[in-house]
Amino acid sequence: MTQTPRGGLAAAVKRPQRADARRNFDALLTAARDTFAEQGTDASLEEIARRAGVGIGTLYRNFPTRQDLFEAVYFGEVEELCAAADDVADLPPWDALTAWLERFVQYAATKRAIIEALNRDSEMFTTAREAMYAAGTPLFERAQQAGEARTDIAFDDLLRMVSGLTAAGFVDDAQRERVLKIALDGVHT
Amino acid sequence: MTQTPRGGLAAAVKRPQRADARRNFDALLTAARDTFAEQGTDASLEEIARRAGVGIGTLYRNFPTRQDLFEAVYFGEVEELCAAADDVADLPPWDALTAWLERFVQYAATKRAIIEALNRDSEMFTTAREAMYAAGTPLFERAQQAGEARTDIAFDDLLRMVSGLTAAGFVDDAQRERVLKIALDGVHT
DNA sequence: ACTATAGCGGAGGTACCCCTCCGTTTCTAG
DNA sequence: CTAGAAACGGAGGGGTACCTCCGCTATAGT
Numbered sequence: 038m039t040q041t042p043r044g045g046l047a048a049a050v051k052r053p054q055r056a057d058a059r060r061n062f063d064a065l066l067t068a069a070r071d072t073f074a075e076q077g078t079d080a081s082l083e084e085i086a087r088r089a090g091v092g093i094g095t096l097y098r099n100f101p102t103r104q105d106l107f108e109a110v111y112f113g114e115v116e117e118l119c120a121a122a123d124d125v126a127d128l129p130p131w132d133a134l135t136a137w138l139e140r141f142v143q144y145a146a147t148k149r150a151i152i153e154a155l156n157r158d159s160e161m162f163t164t165a166r167e168a169m170y171a172a173g174t175p176l177f178e179r180a181q182q183a184g185e186a187r188t189d190i191a192f193d194d195l196l197r198m199v200s201g202l203t204a205a206g207f208v209d210d211a212q213r214e215r216v217l218k219i220a221l222d223g224v225h226t
Numbered sequence: 227m228t229q230t231p232r233g234g235l236a237a238a239v240k241r242p243q244r245a246d247a248r249r250n251f252d253a254l255l256t257a258a259r260d261t262f263a264e265q266g267t268d269a270s271l272e273e274i275a276r277r278a279g280v281g282i283g284t285l286y287r288n289f290p291t292r293q294d295l296f297e298a299v300y301f302g303e304v305e306e307l308c309a310a311a312d313d314v315a316d317l318p319p320w321d322a323l324t325a326w327l328e329r330f331v332q333y334a335a336t337k338r339a340i341i342e343a344l345n346r347d348s349e350m351f352t353t354a355r356e357a358m359y360a361a362g363t364p365l366f367e368r369a370q371q372a373g374e375a376r377t378d379i380a381f382d383d384l385l386r387m388v389s390g391l392t393a394a395g396f397v398d399d400a401q402r403e404r405v406l407k408i409a410l411d412g413v414h415t
Numbered sequence: 416a417c418t419a420t421a422g423c424g425g426a427g428g429t430a431c432c433c434c435t436c437c438g439t440t441t442c443t444a445g
Numbered sequence: 446c447t448a449g450a451a452a453c454g455g456a457g458g459g460g461t462a463c464c465t466c467c468g469c470t471a472t473a474g475t
Contacts, residue, residue: 055472058422081462092424097464156395190408193397198405201394205386206345216387219379223412244442247452270432281454286434 050105062099064089070110074148078107108161111150115165118144118151122172131185134176135221138199141173142217145203152200170196187226195224239294251288253278259299263337267296297350300339304354307333307340311361320374323365324410327388330362331406334392341389359385376415384413 053059068089072080082103086096100106121140125133145151154162170192177195180186202220207213242248257278261269271292275285289295310329314322334340343351359381366384369375391409396402 053422055421057471061423082464083462086424093464094424094466095422098422101464103463152394187408190404194401194405194408197394197396197401198391198409201392201405202387202390204393205341205390207386208382212383212386215379216383216390219376219383219412220387220409221412223408223410242452244451246441250453271434272432275454282434283436283454284452287452292433 050100050109053099061089061091061095065091065096065099065106066109066113069106070114070148073107073110073150078150078153082106104159104161107150111148111154111165112161114144114148114151115154115168119168119172122176125176130176130180130183131225134180134186137173137176138195138221139217141196141199142203142213145200149204152204155197155200185226187224190224198224239289239298242288250278250280250284254280254285254288254295255298255302258295259303259337262296262299262339267339267342271295293348293350296339300337300343300354301350303333303337303340304343304357308357308361311365314365319365319369319372320414323369323375326362326365327384327410328406330385330388331392331402334389338393341393344386344389374415376413379413387413 053062065085068085072085072088082096083093085106086093089096096106100109118141122137125136125140127133128136151165154165156162173196174192177186177192181188198220199217202213202217205213205216207216242251254274257274261274261277271285272282274295275282278285285295289298307330311326314325314329316322317325340354343354345351362385363381366375366381370377387409388406391402391406394402394405396405
């Protein structure tokens, strides 16, 4: 298998060796993250190259397919989300769960690709989803064991519910939070 | 104003006079409905014409802009949804509300454009949204007055919550229903 | 400083899509 | 049946995106 630089998520493409190439690589990753967030996963690759200030050829050399670029961007995002599960570990069960879900929403609100990831079935998405579930499931189970969360639903149900609410269009953030709270009331016991 | 053939929603384009033209008009509408449902509102107009078995010129003669075609399709859908509000009027308050929301989900599940409509701000979308709200709000208020629904949220909150859950990807319909039920439990009192 | 070479960028071929225009076909009223 | 009008459809011009290829440039080791 490939080297796993940090967490459990394998990087699909490798960072180049030469200094100028590394600069371009990073600029592309940043531009891709922003552009995917703004326009969804169908964003034009030529625009991403334009934003990064590099030629289209450079983009294709680093990321031969759209999928490669996509993986590179979102493995990073998912990794951060998983790390967030540790940050909430000290809170009481229910608070820990909701805090993590709010974090999930924060990422996903501007980065709908994570949500789309819940459905695609490529290897990459499977891996990312497993990592997310591995991070979140313990929080949910802890809340269930503490008698704070319904036991007749699965973590998958919960995460998809939150995903859906995140993707929905709301008038403002206040409404989004209000609606999320209502829905979570349906989970709380 | 234009004639309003049936409900309160004005038709933006008019059905042609000649028999062959009417056939094409209807075929286009059907093809557009299916294609929009499958591929979203960005679907290729040329493919719609292809599916309808007519030339692209015919599409443009009947619907000069994408918006015109879109309106023709979705006014029809929204009209049906509004009519559904009458069908549930005899049920007890809470059941009436959830029955209508389920109907809303059924339409919207394959027709995400209605959901997108919740956000766009063109005149057409505004009209459609008002019609939907006019149909659904009484059901919600009745449930609130009967002490069956929380009074600290607005109908808009509820509808967007349901929209979000509808748009989310689920493994199967059973999960979608399960999750919707959980979320509605947060609204029920 | 020098040079081998990794890396660069964008021109250009292919494939769609949008929309217009007009010669041809089809309908229908008389 | 016929002729005028209504409707048809698809070719074609303009645009954008994808992806490859290769002559040029910047880097890093000596």
